Amino acid sequence: RMAAAPPSYCFVAFPPCSKDGLVVFGKNSARPRDEVQEVVYFAAAEHDPGSKVECTYIEIEQVPKTHAVVLSRPSWLWGAEMGANEHGVCVANEAVVTREPASESEALLGMDLVRLGLERGATAKEALDVIVALLEEHGQGGNYYEDGSSCHTFQSAFLIVDRNEAWILETSGKYWAAEKITEGVKCICNQLSLTTKIDAEHPELRNYVKSQGWWNGDSDFNFSEVFALADDHLACCSGRESLEKQGGDVSAQAMIDVLRDKDSGVCVDSESFLTTASIVSVLPQDPSFPCIHYFTGTPDPSRSIFKPFIFVDDVKLVPKVQSPSFGNDDPAKKIPRFQEKPDRRHELYKAHEWARSLLENDQDKGQKLMRIMLDLEKQGLEAMEDILSRTEILDPAEVVDLFYDCVDTELKFFK
Numbered sequence: 001r002m003a004a005a006p007p008s009y010c011f012v013a014f015p016p017c018s019k020d021g022l023v024v025f026g027k028n029s030a031r032p033r034d035e036v037q038e039v040v041y042f043a044a045a046e047h048d049p050g051s052k053v054e055c056t057y058i059e060i061e062q063v064p065k066t067h068a069v070v071l072s073r074p075s076w077l078w079g080a081e082m083g084a085n086e087h088g089v090c091v092a093n094e095a096v097v098t099r100e101p102a103s104e105s106e107a108l109l110g111m112d113l114v115r116l117g118l119e120r121g122a123t124a125k126e127a128l129d130v131i132v133a134l135l136e137e138h139g140q141g142g143n144y145y146e147d148g149s150s151c152h153t154f155q156s157a158f159l160i161v162d163r164n165e166a167w168i169l170e171t172s173g174k175y176w177a178a179e180k181i182t183e184g185v186k187c188i189c190n191q192l193s194l195t196t197k198i199d200a201e202h203p204e205l206r207n208y209v210k211s212q213g214w215w216n217g218d219s220d221f222n223f224s225e226v227f228a229l230a231d232d233h234l235a236c237c238s239g240r241e242s243l244e245k246q247g248g249d250v251s252a253q254a255m256i257d258v259l260r261d262k263d264s265g266v267c268v269d270s271e272s273f274l275t276t277a278s279i280v281s282v283l284p285q286d287p288s289f290p291c292i293h294y295f296t297g298t299p300d301p302s303r304s305i306f307k308p309f310i311f312v313d314d315v316k317l318v319p320k321v322q323s324p325s326f327g328n329d330d331p332a333k334k335i336p337r338f339q340e341k342p343d344r345r346h347e348l349y350k351a352h353e354w355a356r357s358l359l360e361n362d363q364d365k366g367q368k369l370m371r372i373m374l375d376l377e378k379q380g381l382e383a384m385e386d387i388l389s390r391t392e393i394l395d396p397a398e399v400v401d402l403f404y405d406c407v408d409t410e411l412k413f414f415k
Contacts, residue, residue, distance in 0.1 A: 005095040005190035006030040006273050008081075009239055009266045010159040011258065012166045013185045013250035015285070017243065022388075023283040025161045026255040027092040028275040028301065029081040030190075030268040031074060032145055036344040037277035038075040039297045039321040039403075041309075042119075044068040044086065055079065055116075056332075057106035057142045060134070066119040070309055072277045072295055075323035075344045076146045076332040079111035082279045085118040086311040088291040089127050090161045090281045094190050095144060095154035098172040098227040099214070102153035103141030108134060110144075110156030110171075117160065124162040128169055128178060131158065132202070135174050148331075148338035159188050163283045163291070170194050170223060175208055177201040177223045185250070187240040194223040239266040252294060252306075252381055255280045260302040267302055274299050280306055282388070290394055292384050297321040297407070298352040303359055303370070305377040307406035308384050312396035316404040320347040320411060348407055351414035372413055380406055 010027040018024045029037065044067050047053075051062040056078040071083035082092035093110040108116075113131045121127030143151045158169040166181040170192050180199040198221070202208075209215045214226050239258045246254045259278050260267055268275045278301040280294045294306035309315075323344040331340050345353075355373075359366035387394055 005097050005154050006032075007190050007265070007268050008094055009259075010082075010092040010094060010188045011185065011239060011243060011255065012159060012161050012181065013243055013255070014166070014181065014183045016183065016248050017185045017246070018250040019248075021285045022251070023161060023163055023166075023285060024250050024252065024255050025090045025092075025159070025279075025281040025283065026259055027082045027159070027279050028259050028267060029072065029277045030273045031081070031276040033272065033274040033276075035146065035276050036075050036323055036346065036349055037072055037081065037297070037299075038323040038346055039070065039072050039277075039295045039318065041070045041315060041317060042066075042068065055112040056109050058108065058138065060108075060138055063120055067122065068311055069115065069118045070293060070295075070311070071115060071118070072279055072297070073111065073115075074146070074276075075346075076330070077109065077111055079109055079113065079115040080118075081111060081114065081277065083114065083118055084281055084291065084293045085121075087122040088163050088283050088287075089118060089121055089124055090279075090283070090293075091117050091127055092159050092279070094157040094159075094188055096157045096170065096190055096192055097229060098155045098192065099229055100155070100172050100227070102155050103139065103173070104143075104151045104153050105141050107139040107141035109142055110140060110154065110158070113140070113156065114158070117158070124160045124165055124167050127160050128158075128167045128200070131160075131169065132176050135171060135176065139174055140171065143337070146332060146338050146341060148336065148340075157188055157192065159186075161281075161283065163285050163287060167200075168194060170227075172227050175202045175205050177205060185240055185243045192224040192228045195225070196220045196222050198223060239264055252280050252282050252292070252384070256294070256301070256306055262302060267300070269300060275301055278304070278306070282384070284388060288393065289388055290399075292388070294380075295321075295403075297346075297348050300356070303356055304352065305373050305410060306380070307377075307403055307410065308380050309403040310394075310399045312400050314400060316401045318404045318407050320407050322346055348411060351411050355414050369413070373410070376406075376409060376413065
């Protein structure tokens, strides 16, 4: 049996479950324990005709214009586990296992498709169209982990969200189906969740599964039943219940609380996997308000703080949450790949390691530090709530250093 997919969780809450006309998105990225995630920003850009873009394993055609994006990504690869663009689109992916073995040959990773969808789609539906077109053209495949000894491959599921709607996209090879969501709470995790409500699909999907003998064409077409491994289709998601209990009041804070919950299994801390980074995004349905994206940039959200980022022109870059770059000498770029593992820790990650050891070894000091950190986070959350409750338009100068300053303050506390 194929190795289990890492148990990440992604959520979205729409009114009436969420607060005051806000769409709230969140993801915990569960990855191999020692993998470092960085938070990176890429400005919008124009590209010459015929130019190419080098993804993690393959090169593909570039488009004339890419949107500004902020990404949380394992620092050895090109794509992202999760992120947002300047148009208020958020995308997160999940590794899933289906009855079709995922391809080991190098193609696009699900994580590359997250970034490509964000760079090229100005709405959730546009990002979905981008992802499925690239899947059709280039396929998905290649090692999901920085591991030279064995190839870990998965199919992909995506949660794609904007201010108005969300799409759950689930794939197996180049085949796919998607469901549109506009209200309530939805969770996706590392197993298929689409059943009979399908709002868009690969044009050949049903013919393909009939030809494989997986569906007779008479019964209702149920995507998970057709594609899941027999024992795998379970109801996901304790986290969803906690969000539904909020009764119309899901806010950034409520989403953060769910992502921090170890008892529910949403915050993963197991022998092989750890929540290596987290994101929460608040997308006001009224487009005159800015979208706010909170990133940890460090592992274990129950011991990290969520720091806000808002897209404005000339936003200040934050080298302290970026991993060192090894250029063409990077073992992830040389063939055979991953023959060694360089130290990819960024400055915030290293400082956070110190804080984690304090939390584990000195309870008094650790709890005091945690209180200070949570207080810092609360100040950020309150400042952002203030921005979303004002009548006047946000002055970009006010938030150009926002994420930079939050990371800087956090580092000072660790010092």
